[in-house]
Amino acid sequence: MNLQQLRYVVATAEHRTMTDAARSLYIAQPALSRAIRDLERELGMTLFARSGRGVVVTAQGRRVVKLAKEALDAVHEIEALATHTHSGTSELRVASPPSLEPALAGRLLPAYVSEHPGVRVQIVRCDGRDGVVNAVREQRADLGLTDLPVPADLVSHPLERQEIVLISPPGLDLPGSVAMSRLNGMRIVLPPQGSARRREFEQLFATHGVRPVVVAETDERGGWPVTVRTASASLLGYRTMADQALRAGLVVRSLDPPLRRIIALVHVRKRIPTMAQDFLVVAESGSAGSPV
Template sequence: MNLQQLRYVVATAEHRTMTDAARSLYIAQPALSRAIRDLERELGMTLFARSGRGVVVTAQGRRVVKLAREALDAVREIESLSTHGHTSEAELRIASTPSLESGLAGRLLPAYTAEHPGVRVHIVRCDGRDGVVNAIRDHRADLGLTDLPVPPDLVSHPLERQEIVLISPPGVDLPDPVPVRRLNGMRLVLPSPGSARRKEFDALFAKHGVAPVVVNHVDERGNWLSAISGTASMLWYRGTADQAARAGLVVRTLDPSVRRVIALVHARRRLPAIAQEFLSVAEGGSAA
């Protein structure tokens, strides 16, 4: 058993498919599958069981994944002792929702990697704020990028206030800006009932006395724009405007405007030096 195998196990557990895990590790999928099989033979247990197109972690596998994450965390902590010199490659793991990932990759990562070229940054994709919170709690990520609020067991570092906009298919007859009262009876794609973001939207609707018609539910999995079709619109972040425009959709502001605070979050513990340095770069370049 070696650290590389432990990284393979953790990546497979995070992505739930061998293909996606191999892509995140920059290796071929057959090589990952062989490495997992070799480790299972060495341990004498099955870590992953096939389920449809993906895999699920077995009961024994969950224990191994937990210990593997703890071991990798310990290794990263040891590596961080010398990360100011970056004599060996260290890895920084950042959890993010797909809608915020473009801003992370487009603004924060280039600024950070320019100053710290010896650090490999791995983005852990999560479905919504709850996914980011769980990634931090489960030690799958050192930092998380999400909107606020987050539970009190996490520390938040606000970076900016991002506007919520209405994204619609072309041909929908609406003014710009769109009065929030016009959402009454509008066909909308919304987050799943019970999710944190859905509760916030429901509170917004109640505040303005509007009742949209929900035509579909979608949570962040990277292809959420495909849910906008026919005459159905969606409320999402201003930071996705370019992506929406490339997809042929129309972005309009709301009146009055609705904004969410975007922050980097982490657990209440001492951060590795590379994570502290990322926070410094992000806060130094953030704009309200």
């Protein structure tokens, strides 16, 4: 038995289907089913029973799920204690993709540090939503800033809606507000194939019946302005990326109809450190005027 198997058991119990649990864990469904079967054989008990297209937790399974949650919580507490003891100082770790880092560093962090000057804040840079989710799950970050949705094993605190804009190289014959239909056939830069954000964009294109031409992929690292220029292609990104785009000589346009995503702070489903709780209070009070 290992911690990974315990995480699998908890996720399966929460989602009630192997497919949804596997999706939340970012693993293949057969791998999850195999891991659960191996654990059941090791324990000599049945944890889940088939029910239609899903599963139900057995009586023995409910006890195992409860103990698994307690064990995972204890591991998190030990790791948090070790991290803070090793650092010798109060440190709050916040995971963020580069696309949301301007909002984090420009607004949230200054507001928090002004009220809690004794806490050092470390930004854990991640590749998109998947990276933020994994950083929070693996206790490499106390909080994560990302767009929704996130898997059900994380708690989300919505802060604001952010507009998604079209960032393009200069010289394109486009209006100031670009209709979704104009994306059909447009050269475009997208997140890597297989990522959650890539799937969302593909679903968006399918909804509007458009087929852009994907000419490059980027994991949202700081080099995306160069990718847009060298590929002569447009990129869909958050409004907070506009300043960097304009400094790089790129053009920022709104979409018609406007496209927005809910931005939230997320954490594991358990008691979080006091520093993280304080950060949530500051962030939520600062976003009171931004409806979600």
